[in-house]
Amino acid sequence: MQQPGRAAEIKANGIGKSFGSFRALDNLSLDIGRGEFLTLLGPSGSGKTTFLMILAGFVQPSEGKLFSDGVDITNRPAEQRAAGMVFQGYALFPHMSVEQNIAFPLKVRKKSATEIKQRVGEMVERVGLKGHEKKLPAQLSGGQQQRVALARALVFEPGVLLLDEPFSALDKSLRGQMQAEMKRLHQETGTTFVFVTHDQSEALALSSRVAIFNHGKLLQVGRPDEVYDRPANRFVAEFLGEINMLPVKGVKSADGGATGLCEDRAVNMRCKAEAIKGDAILAIRPEDMSIAAEASVNQNGIAATAVASTYLGAATKLDLTTRQGAKVTVSVPNEVAASALSKGNSVWLTWPAEKGFLLPDGGQ
Amino acid sequence: MRGTLSDRMGAALLMAPLLLFLVLAYAWPFLGVVKWSFTLPTPGLEQYHALLTDDLVQSVFIRTLRIAAIVTIVSVTAAYAITVVWVRGSPVQRVLAEFCILVPFWISVLTRAFGWVALLSNRGLINTWLQSIGFISEPLTLVRNEFGVIVGMSHFLIPFAVFPLASAMRSLDERVLLAARGLGSSRMRTFWTVFVPMTRSGIIGSAMITFVFSLGFFVTPAILGGGRSVMIAELIYLRIFQSPDWGLGAAISVVLVVFVGALMALLFRYVKPKQLV
Numbered sequence: 001m002q003q004p005g006r007a008a009e010i011k012a013n014g015i016g017k018s019f020g021s022f023r024a025l026d027n028l029s030l031d032i033g034r035g036e037f038l039t040l041l042g043p044s045g046s047g048k049t050t051f052l053m054i055l056a057g058f059v060q061p062s063e064g065k066l067f068s069d070g071v072d073i074t075n076r077p078a079e080q081r082a083a084g085m086v087f088q089g090y091a092l093f094p095h096m097s098v099e100q101n102i103a104f105p106l107k108v109r110k111k112s113a114t115e116i117k118q119r120v121g122e123m124v125e126r127v128g129l130k131g132h133e134k135k136l137p138a139q140l141s142g143g144q145q146q147r148v149a150l151a152r153a154l155v156f157e158p159g160v161l162l163l164d165e166p167f168s169a170l171d172k173s174l175r176g177q178m179q180a181e182m183k184r185l186h187q188e189t190g191t192t193f194v195f196v197t198h199d200q201s202e203a204l205a206l207s208s209r210v211a212i213f214n215h216g217k218l219l220q221v222g223r224p225d226e227v228y229d230r231p232a233n234r235f236v237a238e239f240l241g242e243i244n245m246l247p248v249k250g251v252k253s254a255d256g257g258a259t260g261l262c263e264d265r266a267v268n269m270r271c272k273a274e275a276i277k278g279d280a281i282l283a284i285r286p287e288d289m290s291i292a293a294e295a296s297v298n299q300n301g302i303a304a305t306a307v308a309s310t311y312l313g314a315a316t317k318l319d320l321t322t323r324q325g326a327k328v329t330v331s332v333p334n335e336v337a338a339s340a341l342s343k344g345n346s347v348w349l350t351w352p353a354e355k356g357f358l359l360p361d362g363g364q
Numbered sequence: 365m366r367g368t369l370s371d372r373m374g375a376a377l378l379m380a381p382l383l384l385f386l387v388l389a390y391a392w393p394f395l396g397v398v399k400w401s402f403t404l405p406t407p408g409l410e411q412y413h414a415l416l417t418d419d420l421v422q423s424v425f426i427r428t429l430r431i432a433a434i435v436t437i438v439s440v441t442a443a444y445a446i447t448v449v450w451v452r453g454s455p456v457q458r459v460l461a462e463f464c465i466l467v468p469f470w471i472s473v474l475t476r477a478f479g480w481v482a483l484l485s486n487r488g489l490i491n492t493w494l495q496s497i498g499f500i501s502e503p504l505t506l507v508r509n510e511f512g513v514i515v516g517m518s519h520f521l522i523p524f525a526v527f528p529l530a531s532a533m534r535s536l537d538e539r540v541l542l543a544a545r546g547l548g549s550s551r552m553r554t555f556w557t558v559f560v561p562m563t564r565s566g567i568i569g570s571a572m573i574t575f576v577f578s579l580g581f582f583v584t585p586a587i588l589g590g591g592r593s594v595m596i597a598e599l600i601y602l603r604i605f606q607s608p609d610w611g612l613g614a615a616i617s618v619v620l621v622v623f624v625g626a627l628m629a630l631l632f633r634y635v636k637p638k639q640l641v
Contacts, residue, residue, distance in 0.1 A: 093558055
């Protein structure tokens with residue numbers, strides 16, 4: 001239906017937005033590639049939705065420029081931008097049937113009746129709403145309304161599809177189903193998708209790249225595995241999932257990485273330490289740590305005592321306290337957690353050198 | 365809303381004075397009027413028979429319906445424009461619109477009717493001005509006819525037509541309008557294909573209120589119609605007070621009340637009472 005070449009390439013250059021004295025967005029520059037699935041991730045009030053509204057043309061930036069395929073669209077009104085948009089709560093036309101909702105953007109573009117009929121038919125089929133064409137939005141379930149919103153936003157083959165927390169109103173199982181469906185639609189249409197969410201697992205699962213926002217600033221952009229495994233700072237590290245933070249002393253560069261002292265034991269890190277000297281924070285994801293009876297001298301490890309466990313089904317979350325009082329959480333197989341707890345005395349926490357990464361001490 | 369028994373008792377007690385007043389001041393006297401319509405001057409259905417055959421009564425009924433219909437269209441259209449400004453305009457526009465909606469409530473219907481006479485009469489402001497700029501040579505007949513009645517009644521009813529519309533416009537989801545624009549629809553098209561249909565319940569409520577009010581208008585048509593454009597309420601007045609014909613006057617009243625009651629019942633099938641305020 002759509003040639004991947006028609007997807008738009010968007011460039012934001014130094015975009016800023018102030019509402020009175022509130023700085024909603026600060027000096028944001030970001031390239032969104034053709035056909036990319038980019039997620040804007042951040043807590044509420046972080047500026048991600050403001051940026052989406054600026055992309056859509058509903059909000060005018062205070063500074064900066066916006067380009068679509070090299071053309072300056074900063075001052076182009078929303079109705080001329082031809083971006084598909086799916087709103088939080090869907091924003092369907094309540095007085096129009098499913099069919100009429102989907103046909104709306106085509107009617108606006110003065111397509112012929114036969115073309116409208118054919119394309120609406122295709123779209124209804126594609127999002128699985130066959131048999132519901134004549135219903136009003138109020139007669140549909142949340143998931144079905146979501147599909148109408150997607151169909152309406154994609155039927156006119158926009159260069160970019162903007163989605164504002166589209167799944168926030170759906171229950172968990174339906175959400176997973178809709179996520180899979182959206183991924184399929186992205187592949188089929190080849191359109192550039194820009195997706196706003198505050199749910200980090202959704203962001204990691206769906207996107208080709210994730211852009212993380214906080215306090216109106218873009219903190220990091222990268223592939224899901226990049227931002228998860230190599231977060232640029234403490235906020236990104238913590239926002240993307242649970243993470244353990246251990247103080248390290250005397251950090252210095254070493255062959256292919258860095259070394260330092262953690263709980264008075266030498267630890268090795270595979271990451272570079274150019275920017276970080278002396279004291280720092282060593283961050284390790286709970287699933288990257290394991291429990292051992294003892295640690296050899298050249299292995300990264302610290303002693304700790306298990307204090308509590310939470311059974312999660314597939315694994316157990318085990319809370320421990322190190323000798324120097326730091327709290328650590330690990331995710332381990334259920335039987336490992338049981339034996340660690342029953343021992344009562346100290347166990348060793350170990351992790352591979354490439355799984356720990358350094359963050360500036362106390363910095364954001 | 366479901367409350368406990370004592371909650372409902374409390375609500376009933378609070379409403380009791382109003383209900384008592386309505387029964388004593390309206391329902392009870394109205395039963396008397398119904399009685400007259402069947403008994404004066406002699407018991408029987410002769411007054412209702414007269415209603416169906418009397419040319420004058422019928423022409424007044426038709427004129428009343430016609431004026432009410434035109435006033436409704438004029439008032440709802442004007443009120444719609446004012447309400448859009450009131451609900452969706454800039455802060456300054458909102459204050460101005462609110463002022464225009466509220467001020468008429470402080471001026472009595474009589475004063476307003478005479479105000480229109482001063483504006484519309486042969487030597488009124490409008491005719492004098494049009495003549496002074498040479499646009500017309502003979503004064504236009506703007507008052508003591510249906511035109512004057514329609515102008516005066518619409519002016520009175522526009523503020524009442526505003527509230528159901530405002531309620532509908534305030535409950536409208538802003539994002540739906542953004543969605544329409546984002547899908548490529550111009551402001552004009554969004555207004556006509558999305559905004560207006562979505563305020564349908566407000567338009568119905570507004571039109572019904574205006575129409576029902578129009579049917580019972582007395583002072584405005586009496587003054588601005590100058591006896592040449594008599595409406596039902598004035599006809600009832602004439603039958604009761606001038607040509608003592610209480611039976612016919614009562615029968616017309618009963619028909620009017622029943623008709624209005626039926627319209628209200630129809631209205632509440634489409635619109636919830638809370639959507640009207």
